[in-house]
Amino acid sequence: MTLLGDAAHLMPPLGVGANLAMLEGAELAESLVAADGSGEPDEVVRTFEERMWARAGRWARMTMAGLERLVGPDPSEALALFDEVQPS
Numbered sequence: 299m300t301l302l303g304d305a306a307h308l309m310p311p312l313g314v315g316a317n318l319a320m321l322e323g324a325e326l327a328e329s330l331v332a333a334d335g336s337g338e339p340d341e342v343v344r345t346f347e348e349r350m351w352a353r354a355g356r357w358a359r360m361t362m363a364g365l366e367r368l369v370g371p372d373p374s375e376a377l378a379l380f381d382e383v384q385p386s
């Protein structure tokens with residue numbers, strides 16, 4: 299059993315959550331198909347989770363920082379953030 303999308307990691311509503319959920323669903327399916335019945339399914343799922351947690355953690359840090367700036371007193375900081383943030 300595993301979790302993905304919002305059930306695994308909520309994000310601030312800054313354009314990331316649904317994209318991560320779809321990407322993770324596709325990656326998990328791809329990993330299981332690639333294993334093709336060989337190897338331990340649990341191991342495939344754990345490997346998928348490690349990759350998911352690492353990426354979701356990076357996006358959570360970026361979007362939390364973005365959220366703090368968006369609701370901060372200086373709007374120019376919010377604009378600068380969009381130039382800084384590049385997808386990984």
Ligand SMILES: Cc1cc2nc3c(=O)[nH]c(=O)nc-3n(C[C@H](O)[C@H](O)[C@H](O)COP(=O)(O)OP(=O)(O)OC[C@H]3O[C@@H](n4cnc5c(N)ncnc54)[C@H](O)[C@@H]3O)c2cc1C
Pocket residue numbers: 302303304305311312313314315316317318319
């Ligand atoms: C205001 C706002 C704006 C957003 N804007 C963006 C955006 O621009 N871009 C972006 O990428 N993300 C955005 N998001 C985030 C995005 O909506 C979520 O990250 C995404 O919907 C998560 O998808 P999910 O499939 O993990 O969960 P969900 O979309 O929550 O799907 C879970 C589904 O499971 C169902 N369910 C729950 N319990 C049960 C049960 N017991 N049995 C059967 N079914 C059940 C629910 O009814 C629901 O349909 C935004 C979120 C908010 C709140």
